[in-house]
Amino acid sequence: MAKRNIAITGGAGFIGSHVVRLFVNKYPEYNIINLDKLTYAGNLANLKDIEDKPNYKFVKMDICDFEAFYKLMQEEHINGIIHLAAESHVDRSIKDPFTFARTNVMGTLSLLQAAKLYWESLPEKYEGKRFYHISTDEVYGALAMNHPEGIKPPFTTTASSTEHHLAYGDDFFYEETKYNPHSPYSASKASSDHFVHAYHDTYGMPTIITNCSNNYGPYQFPEKLIPLFINNIRHRKPLPVYGKGENVRDWLFVEDHARAIDVIFHEGKVAETYNIGGFNEWKNIDIIKVVIKTVDRLLDRKEGEDLALITYVPDRLGHDVRYAIDSTKLQKELQWEPSLQFEEGIEKTVRWYLENQEWMDNITSGEYEKYYKEMYEDKDIPN
Numbered sequence: 001m002a003k004r005n006i007a008i009t010g011g012a013g014f015i016g017s018h019v020v021r022l023f024v025n026k027y028p029e030y031n032i033i034n035l036d037k038l039t040y041a042g043n044l045a046n047l048k049d050i051e052d053k054p055n056y057k058f059v060k061m062d063i064c065d066f067e068a069f070y071k072l073m074q075e076e077h078i079n080g081i082i083h084l085a086a087e088s089h090v091d092r093s094i095k096d097p098f099t100f101a102r103t104n105v106m107g108t109l110s111l112l113q114a115a116k117l118y119w120e121s122l123p124e125k126y127e128g129k130r131f132y133h134i135s136t137d138e139v140y141g142a143l144a145m146n147h148p149e150g151i152k153p154p155f156t157t158t159a160s161s162t163e164h165h166l167a168y169g170d171d172f173f174y175e176e177t178k179y180n181p182h183s184p185y186s187a188s189k190a191s192s193d194h195f196v197h198a199y200h201d202t203y204g205m206p207t208i209i210t211n212c213s214n215n216y217g218p219y220q221f222p223e224k225l226i227p228l229f230i231n232n233i234r235h236r237k238p239l240p241v242y243g244k245g246e247n248v249r250d251w252l253f254v255e256d257h258a259r260a261i262d263v264i265f266h267e268g269k270v271a272e273t274y275n276i277g278g279f280n281e282w283k284n285i286d287i288i289k290v291v292i293k294t295v296d297r298l299l300d301r302k303e304g305e306d307l308a309l310i311t312y313v314p315d316r317l318g319h320d321v322r323y324a325i326d327s328t329k330l331q332k333e334l335q336w337e338p339s340l341q342f343e344e345g346i347e348k349t350v351r352w353y354l355e356n357q358e359w360m361d362n363i364t365s366g367e368y369e370k371y372y373k374e375m376y377e378d379k380d381i382p383n
C-alpha cells in the first residue's frame with residue numbers, strides 16, 4: 001500500500017482532535033495534516049500532547065479556499081481525506097444559516113472538486129484514494145417518541161446497564177432512512193452528503209460517508225449540552241433546559257467515534273454509508289440529572305444539591321424530538337462496538353472538565369461570554 005498522506009479537516013475541533021490524536025499516535029508511518037480555519041470552535045490547545053510529533057503538521061486553511069487546498073494536495077501528495085470541518089452547532093445555524101451553507105456545503109464541494117482534479121491528474125487516478133466524509137444522524141430528521149417512558153431491551157443492546165438506557169420508540173435511523181433534515185445545520189449537512197454521493201456516482205471518486213449520533217467527551221466546545229452544563233454547575237449558574245427536557249438524544253463517547261472512523265477509513269467499503277452509535281438513548285432531563293449528580297460528587301458537594309439550578313426555558317425552534325441510530329451494519333461488517341459503558345464515559349468526561357478548568361476558562365472568556373449572552377437572552381436566563 002502507498003504511504004498514507006492524510007488531510008484531516010477540522011482537526012482542531014472536538015471530534016477532529018480525537019481523530020488526529022488517534023491517527024498520529026497509532027500510525028507513525030503516516031503523514032497527518034490537520035487542516036483547520038480555527039474558527040471560534042477550533043482550538044490548537046486540544047492537540048498540545050501531539051503537536052511535536054514528526055508525522056503531524058498543522059495548516060491553517062479555510063476549506064472554502066479551493067486554490068489553497070488544491071496546492072496542498074499537490075505538495076503533500078494527499079491520498080486520503082477525512083473531512084470533519086463544519087459549522088456544527090444547531091442553535092447557531094438557527095441564527096445564522098448562511099455561514100452553515102458556506103462552510104458545510106460550499107466547503108465540502110470545494111474539497112471534492114480539488115480532490116477530483118488532483119487525483120484524476122495522477123497516473124493511478126483514484127486507486128488507493130479515499131474521501132471520507134463525516135456526517136450526522138440529524139440528516140435523517142426526527143423519530144417519533146411513541147414510548148415516552150421507554151422500553152426495556154432488546155431495543156437497546158450494547159451499552160446498557162441501568163434503567164436509563166431504554167429505547168423511547170420502536171424505530172431507529174437506518175442507513176436506508178430517507179433524508180429529512182429540519183434545521184439549517186442538518187439541511188447543510190444533508191446537502192454536503194448529497195454532493196459526496198454525486199462525486200462517487202458521477203466521477204467514480206472513492207467516497208465513504210458516516211452518520212453518527214451525539215458525541216460527548218473531553219475537548220467539546222461549551223456551547224453543547226454536556227460541557228455547557230458541567231461548566232455552569234461548577235459556577236452554580238442556571239442550567240437552561242429547552243422545553244420540557246423530554247427530547248431524546250443517542251450518546252456516544254467521542255473516542256469510540258474516533259475508533260469507528262479509523263476502522264471505516266481503513267476497512268469500509270467505497271460508496272457505502274455506515275451509521276455510528278452506541279444504542280444509548282437518553283431524555284435530556286435524565287442525562288442532565290446524571291451530570292449534576294456526578295459534578296456534585298466530584299466537587300464534594302451534597303449529591304443532587306445543584307438540581308435546583310435546572311431552569312426550563314423556551315424550546316429550540318424546530319427542536320427534533322428523538323434521535324436513535326442503528327449501527328448494526330458497522331458492528332456486524334467491521335466488528336466495531338463502543339468500548340465504554342455510558343456511566344464510565346460520563347464519569348471520565350466530568351472528571352476531565354473539572355481537572356482541566358484552565359482549558360475551559362481560556363475558552364469561556366471574551367467572545368464566548370458575548371455568544372452566551374446573545375444566545376440565551378431571549379430565554380430570559382441570567383448570565
Ligand code: NAD
Nearest residue numbers: 010012013014015037038039041042062063085086088215
Ligand atoms: P466542532 O465545531 O467542535 O469543530 C469543527 C472544526 O471545524 C473546528 O476546529 C473549526 O475551526 C473547523 N472549521 C469550521 N469551519 C471551517 C472552515 N471553513 N474551514 C476549515 N475549518 C473549519 O465540531 P465537532 O463537534 O467536532 O464535529 C465535527 C464533525 O462531526 C462535523 O462535521 C459535524 O457535523 C460532525 N458530527 C458531530 C457530532 C457531535 O455530536 N459533535 C455528531 C455527529 C457528527
Ligand code: DAU
Nearest residue numbers: 088089090136137138213214223224225240241242247284
Ligand atoms: O446528533 C448529532 C448532532 O449532535 C451533531 O450533528 C451536532 O453537531 C451536535 O451539536 C449535536 O446536536 P444537538 O443539537 O443534539 O446537540 P446539543 O448539545 O446542542 O443539544 C443536545 C440536546 O440538549 C438537544 O435536545 C437540545 C438540548 N439543549 C441544548 C443546549 C445547548 C438544552 O436543553 N439546553 C441547552 O442549553
